[in-house]
Amino acid sequence: MTEAFDILTNASLWAAVLRIATPLIFGVLGALLCERAGVLNLGIEGIMTMGAMAGWLAVYWGAGLWAGLLVAALAGLLLGLLHALLTVILGLSQHVSGLGITLFGSSLAYYLYRLWVQVGDLPPSIRPFQPLSIPGLSSLPFLGEAVFSQTAPTYLALALVAVAAWVLNRTPLGLALRMTGENPHAVEAQGLNPVMIRIGAVMAGSALMALGGAFLTMAAFNSFFPTMVQGRGWICIALVVFASWRPGKALLGALLFALFDAFQLRLQTTVSGVPYQLFLMAPYVLSILALILVARRARVPEALMQPYRRGER
Amino acid sequence: MRFERREDVSLPALFIAPFAAIAVTLVLCAGLIAMAGVNPLTAYAEMLKGAFGSRLSVTETLTRAVPLMLTGLAAAVAFRARLWNIGGEGQFYIGALVAAGLGHDLVSGLPVPLAIAVLMLASMAAGAALLVGPALMRLRFGIDEVVTTLLLNFIVLLFVGLMVEGPLKDPMAFGWPQSVPVASGLRLPDLVPRSRLHVGLILALVVAALVWLLQARTVFGARTRAAGLNPRAAAFAGVPLTATLVRVAALSGGLAALAGAVEVLGPTGYVTTTMSPGFGYAGIVVAMLAALHPMGVVAAAIFVATVFVGADAMSRATGVPSFIADVIMSVSFLTMLTALLFTTYRLRR
């Protein structure tokens, strides 16, 4: 018990929480954006992998870190466009198409990485984003280490939560997007084009997902290796449901999840005799439990997964 | 331009679809191969040679196709009922683990054919349980089974790791994390001498035929299709939706687990956490290329096996990364998905 307490009062835990949460925040915001417009994007795992590879590679080839993030976002945008073409324009099953995007995104990322990067005994690395030192704040006791010594993309993720919440709830664009997820026919009847809105939402959401992947290679670690996304995308999909499709709750969900993950990582080193796999399983088990917990009262966007074709009801 | 539903599914289009999809895929991937500085035609020729160039490579390709047929059938059966089982990988591993765990010494007293049957059934039961859970979660709580089955894949793989490093660890493996071996008497006999090809191939073909019979000729098959195509109408006509879906889940999970059991009883003899190069996920591609038809699964599994075995050989010969196999697979999945659309819709100006 005291061990658990020690872990929880250690500022490095809370620093880790924000670090672990960052890719999830990007991913869950991206998935949320797609789903609020009515498109389930199961391509997330592949898009994150592609983002991780593309951003890292750009920096490896000499681009700046921010340019690398831009490249990652662009890669996400393109995969998002592909998913939108298949599901919004062609009206194919969002489940099946999303899986295809995941297979495609990850395999293409691995292929291009192997094609362009010479891998020796150790994977080559880049100099990643460094923790920012914010004058005045970073030197605060506890909070300084826990909150104000993060890398820039973490603050970007936090800012994007606020932006997403504002756009969704306070702007005409957000209203159009939400309405498209609830009833695309209503959007069309008011003279807007639900097809374009969905395509835009999926592309923007996919770009965010890719940024989540890029955080892994450009801030959390410094190199790319296959299977590094490790199901984080699927966890994001579960978190969206957990968050009832709201950006604020999504942030909360990602933080809770990260807290649990960071906690179990530290527990692993202090508790002996328990196979480490049990600790590693915890995040996935937790995701399933979270789904069961909220499933009954989840208020799903009504037109989620309903293809929209003009003139067909 | 707009899409218009065809009055009837075009059968010729349905037959041509996979070939068109594969052709488009090979053209698209040719670009990627060219980026490696290799002539795509040379690369494809090397792939074919690698997969079918010798007696050994043919048997190797077919050996690789066996688990793909079974995971492909697993996906096809589930998708037909609109149950999105993406957990084939986890079911494969749980099946392999059960077969190895029980096959080491627990069933040693039984006559060999009976013991093998018991092993397979036990594996299938474990795989079935692994999918019935998510199916029930969908029916009860409306939880998307794609997410639950995917998350279960990670959980199962960690569990397998736990077992092969713990209770089922082979003490004779010089510290390698691999499971105890299946008793040698229980291994499936070879089909072709001096190769890894085993009677599992025959088994997979028989299972494919049985699944076809089940889907096309039985009451269960008719109800499954009705429930998949229009659940509300099926319920109105008295089709028990829950029971039907649970049975489909059991069958699908069982088939994927059978693939794992056959792999352990056939070529490998024991379980490691890297024994599957994604058989479960590839099974989804196989099912899709087969347009969910059980007999088509056989052909599609051989195609995917060709790509995998051929790509390894091609990679050695030309230096193109062998990940090209995964790219070809995923691109053919997407092109097939699109091609299938044109069997039910046509473009109209």
Place this chain on the structure above:
Amino acid sequence: MTDPILELTGITRRFGPLLANDDISLHLQKGEILALLGENGAGKTTLMNILFGHYAADAGEVRVNGRALPAGQPRAAIAAGVGMVHQHFTLAGNLTVTDNIVIGSESLWRIDSRRKEAKARIRALSQTFGLPVDPDARVGDLSVGERQRVEILKALYRDASILILDEPTAVLAAPEAEQLFRILRGMTAGGLSIIFISHKLHEVMAASDRVTVLRAGRVVAERRTSETSPADLAELMVGRSVTRPKRAAHALGAPVVVARGLSVGEGQGKTLTEVDFEVHQGEILGIVGVSGNGQAVLGQMLSGLARPSAGVLTLEGRDITRLTPREAVRLGMGRVPEDRHAEGTVGDLAVWENAVLERLHEPAFAARGFVRRSAARTHAADLIDRFDIRGAGPDTRTRLVGRQHAKADSGPEPGCPPALSAGQPADPRSGRRRHRRRSCRVAGRACRGRRDPDDFGRPGRGGRPVGPHPGHRQGPSFGAGDGGEGRCPDAGADDGRGLGGA
């Protein structure tokens, strides 16, 4: 005559094999109420969807105030002052009234939405036109009538000068409908021009200045309302003289279906409180009510798809409170689902498969778990033959066969939707199909017809109408539908063409 505010010329639209609109021309004068009259499937909704830009016409032109509208662009139609109130409301239930009304009225790229001004304007419009509604309410919490007001406000908010209403009374109780027409009158006095679509003769007579009659995609007549009669219009609409179906008086037999205290209480629109009724042998029982008052769940209960939380339901003395669909089939209860497109048949299965789907547990069609395909095919061929379903074979994909025929195959009767007929359990097949010619009138059988008030009642049919439970309902519950004019004695004609949409 002044120049028309709206003019449609030569509108033609095809859906696959179906010619939904065939060279249709019509016009609308300022301040006028034009009724567009026709059976289901006559092409009314398609025409209005073309006018509003939901579809593009294959040929023809729409002019507003003399200016041609670009085809297939609702945005252009809205900008030109056309507003449409859809039959199936285009509202998002999870969003607020204001959300639903203002969407599309502002530039998408504004940083902040002007909610305060929007709400004030909605309140003002509500006041002016007598359409009270709370701008902050969630649309899902509103009654059907209130939702319709939101739909109308949507059009007014965008400054519509031409208002199109598609079957506006389909969801309204009689007094609400009357009130709606009063409001519409007031709007025309204020300069609006209105087209409303209907198949109800009495409201066309009561509310319109002029009537255009559509039949099978063509304009067959145009009349000044003051110069025509219901009988005249009915004949124009159906294409032949309409005689009122007569029903000879006959004695009622013993009670067949008895409901006592049926209650359900889960969620919205699914409640039923202590409903009692009896259906006697040889009787037709109509159940009347505005949709959303529990008819749907009552229908599901009688089909075996829902169970009451309290109460007892019996069929010929036997308890069927916990009925399942399979049990219903076994007992020989014919059932027609409320939404035949969604629940009636599995469109992608062959006709023979649909024909035996609900009877797969019978030895006649299955042995040892295998489907007896030849028996099933023979059965389907027999049905196709008996009912003279043209262009269909047992292996035809059901989607291609007229829906009502397809359902005829699987047993229950399509002619009287949504109806339940409970027959003698002894022989589930005999006699039941004679309903086909629509008369729900089979000697010695009880038949219960549930009707929403958007369809015509069938007066003169000896049934005793009751509401689901007079004591627990709001609004009018008695009365056999809403008018004396029989719609079409052969409804088979309309749905069969419904493949393409409309």
